[in-house]
Each structure stands twice: as C-alpha cells, then as structure tokens.
Amino acid sequence: MALTITYLGHAAFHLEADNTSVLIDPFITGNPSATVKAHDLAADTIILTHAHNDHVGDTIAIAARTGATVIATFELGTWLGQQGVQNTVPANHGGTVQFNGGSVKFTPAWHTSSFETDDGFVAAGLPAGLVVRFGGRTTYFAGDTCLFLDMQLIADEGLDVAVLPIGDHFTMGPKDALRAVEMLRAPTIIPSHYNTFPPIEQDVQQFRGDVERSTSSTVIPLAPGESTYL
Ligand code: NI
Numbered sequence: 655m656a657l658t659i660t661y662l663g664h665a666a667f668h669l670e671a672d673n674t675s676v677l678i679d680p681f682i683t684g685n686p687s688a689t690v691k692a693h694d695l696a697a698d699t700i701i702l703t704h705a706h707n708d709h710v711g712d713t714i715a716i717a718a719r720t721g722a723t724v725i726a727t728f729e730l731g732t733w734l735g736q737q738g739v740q741n742t743v744p745a746n747h748g749g750t751v752q753f754n755g756g757s758v759k760f761t762p763a764w765h766t767s768s769f770e771t772d773d774g775f776v777a778a779g780l781p782a783g784l785v786v787r788f789g790g791r792t793t794y795f796a797g798d799t800c801l802f803l804d805m806q807l808i809a810d811e812g813l814d815v816a817v818l819p820i821g822d823h824f825t826m827g828p829k830d831a832l833r834a835v836e837m838l839r840a841p842t843i844i845p846s847h848y849n850t851f852p853p854i855e856q857d858v859q860q861f862r863g864d865v866e867r868s869t870s871s872t873v874i875p876l877a878p879g880e881s882t883y884l
C-alpha cells in the first residue's frame with residue numbers, strides 16, 4: 655500500500671490510497687494559498703479537527719456533491735448533520751472510527767472550536783487531533799494546538815508522519831513545534847498552518863534546518879498543490 659499526501663494550503667490535506675480519498679480540514683474557498691477548486695476535489699471521507707471556519711471550510715458543499723462521510727467531534731458532527739450533511743459520524747477523544755480504507759483516532763488538542771455564522775458564533779464542542787491509519791501509514795494531524803506533554807502518549811501510536819502547525823499566533827510556533835517533533839518521534843514531519851495570512855508567516859526552511867539538526871526526523875515542506883508519496 656502506498657499513501658499520497660497532497661497539501662491543499664493552510665491546514666487542508668488530501669490523502670489518496672487505492673483510489674480512495676480522504677480530505678482533512680478542507681478549507682479551499684477563501685483560502686488565499688489554495689491552488690485547487692473545492693468542486694474538483696474527490697472525497698470518500700472528510701475528517702475535521704475542529705469547527706473553525708478555516709478548517710470546516712467547504713465541507714458541507716463537498717459532502718453534498720460527493721456523498722462523503724464526515725467524521726468530527728460530537729457537537730461539530732451533530733451540527734453538520736443539522737446543516738444537511740447526509741452521512742456524519744460524531745465521535746470523541748480517545749475513540750477510533752473506521753472509514754472506507756482506514757481509521758481515525760481522536761486525540762486532545764489545546765485550542766477552541768466554534769463556527770462563525772452570519773448570526774454569530776456556534777459553539778461546537780472541543781477541538782481534536784487525528785491519528786489517521788490509512789494507506790499503510792499512521793499519520794498524526796495535530797490540528798490547531800499548542801504544545802502539550804501528552805504528545806508523548808500520541809508517540810506511542812507509532813507514527814510514520816506528523817503534520818504540525820508552525821504558524822504561531824493561533825497555534826504553536828516553530829520553537830514549540832520542534833519540541834513536539836522531539837516528543838512525537840515521527841520519521842517524517844509535514845508543516846502546516848503557516849504563511850496563509852500575515853500573522854502566521856514563518857520561515858519553513860529555518861524550521862526544517864532546526865529540526866533536522868537536532869532530531870532524526872525529516873521535514874517535508876509542501877507547497878500548496880504539492881504531493882509527497884510515502
Ligand atoms: Ni482553529
């Protein structure tokens with residue numbers, strides 16, 4: 655089995671294995687770094703880390719077009735069902751959910767989780783990280799989070815890849831992300847949630863150098879639209 659991970663910009667990723675597609679946090683419309691259109695994306699499954707608009711993104715429209723199953727934490731998954739998403743699987747921290755071709759285990763993340771509508775904010779439970787077993791690989795999407803010591807427990811999942819935010823301001827920045835790399839012990843690190851907007855601009859090559867000098871992990875900085883094959 656082989657896994658293709660394509661970065662869609664910001665915190666959005668497309669995973670493909672055996673002609674099966676998974677979207678993570680598909681914020682495409684309004685994403686200044688996106689190089690694709692939401693209506694061109696394939697999805698059998700959509701998995702969300704939390705409810706912020708820069709993560710839920712085009713979920714409702716993509717699910718309506720593709721019939722994709724949407725997996726999210728309980729309040730967010732339930733709310734999306736109320737918004738008309740046909741197939742939702744509301745889950746929660748510590749739980750593992752099977753989907754077409756793989757599974758996802760929800761981990762904690764330190765952040766907030768609300769969706770902004772024209773009528774104000776909808777509170778949508780707690781944010782999460784995701785341990786995704788798919789395409790023969792175990793990939794941890796930290797979601798939006800600060801550094802936390804329980805990443806040592808997540809390392810015990812046996813990670814092949816860790817996708818970590820490095821943008822600072824709303825999440826951990828590069829210095830804390832380096833400490834996360836040390837705890838997670840994933841051979842491959844993919845940075846995310848940076849350079850989309852001015853407050854989260856970062857020098858990804860400096861982060862790569864810092865990680866590769868002081869750990870045995872390799873950093874793969876993906877440009878939006880770029881894929882890596884694992
Ligand atoms: Ni967020």
Ligand code: MN
Nearest residue numbers: 706708798824
């Ligand atoms: Mn975010």
